[in-house]
Amino acid sequence: MQTNIKALIVDDEPLARKGLALRLAEFDHVTVIGECQNGLDAVTEIVQSQPDLVFLDIQMPGLNGFQVINKLRELQQPIPLIIFVTAYDTYAIKAFDIHALDYVLKPVDDARLQEALEKVEQVFAMHQEGEHKHKLARLVADFTGDDCEDILRRLAAGEALDTQRYPDVLAIKDGTEVTRVPISDIQWIDAAGDYMCVHAGDSTHIMRRTMKELEEELDPRRFVRVHRSAIVNIAYVKKLVSHVSGEYHLVLENGTELKVSRSHRDRVKEMIHH
CATH class of the missing domain: 3.40.50.2300 (Response regulator)
Structure with missing residues (x-):
């Protein structure tokens, strides 16, 4: 006692x-x-x-x-x-x-x-x-x-309280429709002006959100910012390539190449080699 x-x-x-x-x-x-x-x-x-x-x-x-x-x-x-x-x-x-x-x-x-x-x-x-x-x-x-x-x-009321702070699904509004995209399907997201292009599976969804908002909503153990205007799901990264010029690029499973900016390089390397 x-x-x-x-x-x-x-x-x-x-x-x-x-x-x-x-x-x-x-x-x-x-x-x-x-x-x-x-x-x-x-x-x-x-x-x-x-x-x-x-x-x-x-x-x-x-x-x-x-x-x-x-x-x-x-x-x-x-x-x-x-x-x-x-x-x-x-x-x-x-x-x-x-x-x-x-x-x-x-x-x-x-x-x-x-x-x-x-x-x-x-x-x-x-x-x-x-x-x-x-x-x-x-x-x-x-x-x-x-x-x-x-x-x-x-x-x-017994509403389910998620043990993870991060959602499993991203709800994307398009006019009156809402598409629910599973977070695990998202390969990468890039910014185009005021919009975000969410690349998941073979589709690209457009949503009106800021990079910062999305970054807060996505689990940092799975998603990494590689550039001012791009976030990548680590699960879809095939390799990290360093060029003679000193630039780094990520190559995704589907062949997409994304530039890694200098300020995000260390974090990206750390996540990839984990």
Whole structure:
């Protein structure tokens, strides 16, 4: 049994923090090591003091509870066990039964708190922290927006939350029609003025997006920018050719040759030789 659990309280309401701290004081095996009043402080504090457990309010201005976890993931920091604190009972119950270790509703009820802490002990006793964190990572992977209520609603409705942040399909609008192109079929994309030409299979689709937008939407482990106006799917690269002039070209499976600009050369080489 983990004899002493170091807990951190994160809530933007001073009264809520005080109330929870008072309740937690009744549990001998829990030590409150700090309180934070916003998400940014919480990220700093979690990194510095590495608590075992965080009572994390979801609805906070600035960074909300989901974004705090996302931030820790971005910083590649270990994520402590999380008990969400929320006022949204309707959505939360269903959402968190599926995804989180536990949640407590405001105002926090003693019996409910005890139940949540028992769950925490169980996780420590069975060494299941990894599983919990994996669930949590899935929960927040998609949450970059800041509308908590919408997030909870989607969760409660059981909508699928993609574990990858990157879509499997690119939806391309053409007038009133939408073509769904599987990402794995895309060989390369190049820019023509304000438009993008998406080359997939034997077809070329035209879409009105910027290179930057597309780059953010495509998985960087699969797609690499080779030029100011071209992105390539590594899976379709046959070889990288260096010319006497010092220029590099990529040759794709279908014979297409694309110039690699100097600024992108190192990244392209690194991806190809991986």
